[in-house]
Amino acid sequence: MTFIWLGDAPDLDPALVGGKARSINRMRALGMPVPPAFVLSTAFCAEVSANNGRLTDRIMQHMSDGIDRLQAETGRRLGCDTAPLFVSVRSGGAQSMPGMMDTVLNLGMNTDVERRVAEYSGSPDFAADTHRRFVEQFSRVVGTEATGVPWDDLILAAEAVFASWNSPRARSYRAHHDISHEGGTAVTVQAMVFGNYDENSGTGVLFSRNPLTGDPAPYGEWLPGGQGEDVVSGRFDALHLEELEKLLPEVHAQLMAASEALERHGRDAQDIEFTVENGRLWLLQTRAAKRSPQAAVRIAVTLAQEGIITRQEAVALATDAQIAAATAPHVDPVARRDATLVASGLPACPGVASGRVVSDCEAAEKLSDEGIPVILARPTTDPDDVAGMVVSEAIITEIGGATSHAAVVSRELGTPCIVGCGQGVLDSLIGKTVTVDGTNGEIFEGILPLADVHGKEHDAVVQLRDWATETPVAVAR
Structure with missing residues (x-):
């Protein structure tokens, strides 16, 4: 096993290279604008772990070979202060684990390189911002200060990314989602592009279809001057993609064309994650979009109607759980996007209800008698609380799990319930009006409107059920 150059093959095994590298490979193989990259496979992860977390000489040689090809491809050199190469060092398991493992951007920067970048870009601010981002991220991910020697920093970053496979948060995520701890992460090294370069630069995320509603129109955000995780972190106020269309219409058109092509290919x-550097579009990653249950059923139907998948594939694309959730009362997805989340926990009984939060059963009974909808919030419940539970629109608890008293009784009552919100979390909600979404385990401030359960999602479910009874047929490609 050696390093794998991305784009040389039509497809790669995600168990070998990780989902991120596989998507880069696919896009480059399709001739799309993607920065060049290579990957050290997941097979190396166990080897590094067995070597006390250090890269072996064999792996370092593969890394050196990969850097040599990256330098030849870009015409730049790592650590060179005349034509410096900058790279990102990214993790990637076979299955997506958003935010669980580590990434280092802008590697290749040091004081001398910053000075040179300020000269050739004409922007000391850009050079300083890029250096600052690198220093802060390197310190956070690697746990030590950058050495100032790019090759040494690269080795340390790769070791940190391999190690992130076994970080407590990654192991906890895999356990929760029933993902195997075997396999490991790959390390992808890719030439950097800079969304913070100038006024015609930025970063963004594009969904080929609306992941909240399932509407076929593309949906996404654009952050001028942004880089890396700036958009998805939520720390910055991103703009609608219409703003990118106004600023750089040709880039926007190219992005829309790429989105359509990637959807048909996938x-x-x-x-889709993308960056624009000095008015030039670069695609960084694509993957199947996470979506609400309502969007899931509509997307499955419209993909089949447009000939992208067969009807039988559409039936398989939407799960039974998504179909059930899509046809149950649920918060309007657009209202959910703009709502304030005040607490969350484990969903114990599905459904949605709004009301005033009370902390004891006597108050619940009194307000209910007055015609005021109530939400019963308790540290936990026991049989003495049933009288208050019966009159409540929803039940939320600070502790407890799926088999707790509150969960079992709420399911028997058919009352929306969320358990395990955290000790002390609910105290600040007493007396306030909230909306409890027992399907997703979320509590929102105020009264949120419900979506029409007989709307487009219902029609899509009916269509899927009709198709499920059909003999499999092919559709035009």
């Missing part, structure tokens, strides 16, 4: 709605 045979599913896509979540």
Whole structure:
């Protein structure tokens, strides 16, 4: 096993290279604008772990070979202060684990390189911002200060990314989502592009279809001057993609064309990360888009109607759980996007209800008698609380799990319930009006409107059920 150059093959095994590298490879193989990259496979992860977390000489040689090809491809050199190469060092398991493992951007920067970048870009601010981002992220991910020697920093960053596979948060995520701890992460090294370069630069995320509603129109955000995780972190106020269309219409048109092509190639709605550097579009990643249950059923139907997948594939694309959730009362997805989340926990009984939060059963009974909808919030419940539970629109608890008293009784009552919100979390909600979404385990401030359960999602479910009874047929490609 050696390093794998991305774009040389039509497809790669995600178990070998990780989902991120696989998507880069696919896009480059399709001739799309993607920065060049290579990957050290997941097979190396166990080797590094067995070597006390250090890269072996063999792996370092593969890294050196990969850097040599990256330098030849870009005409730049790592650590060179005349034509410096900058790279990102990214993790990537076979299955997506958003935010669980580590990434280092802008590697290749040091004081001398910053000075040179300020000269050739004409922007000391850009050079300083890029250096600052690198220093802060390197310190956070690697746990030590950058050495100032790019090759040494690269080795340390790769070791940190391999190690992130076994970080407590990654192991907890895999356990919760029933993902195997075997396999490991790959390390992808890719030439950097800079969304913070100038006024015609930025970063963004594009969904080929609306992941909240399932509407076929593309949906996404654009952050001028942004880089890396700036958009998805939520720390910055991103703009609608219409703003990119106004600023750089040709880039926007190119992005829309790429979105359509990637959706047809992937045979599913896509979540695409992109960067614009000095007016030039670069695609960084694409993957099947996460979506609400309501969007899931609509997307499955429209993909089949447009000939991207077969009807039988559409039936398989929407799960039974998504179909059930899509046809149950649920918060309007657009209202959910703008709502304030005040607490969350484990969903114990599905459904949605709004009301005033009370902390004891006597208050629940009194207000209910007055015609005021109530939400019963308790540290936990026991049989003495049933009288208050019966009159409540929803039940929320600070502790407890799926088999707790509150969960079992609420399911028997058919009352929306969320458990395990955290000790002390609910105290600040007493007396306030909230909306409890027992399907997703979320509590929102105020009264949120419900979506029409006989709307487009219902029609899509009916269509899927009709198709499920059909003999499999092919549709035009």
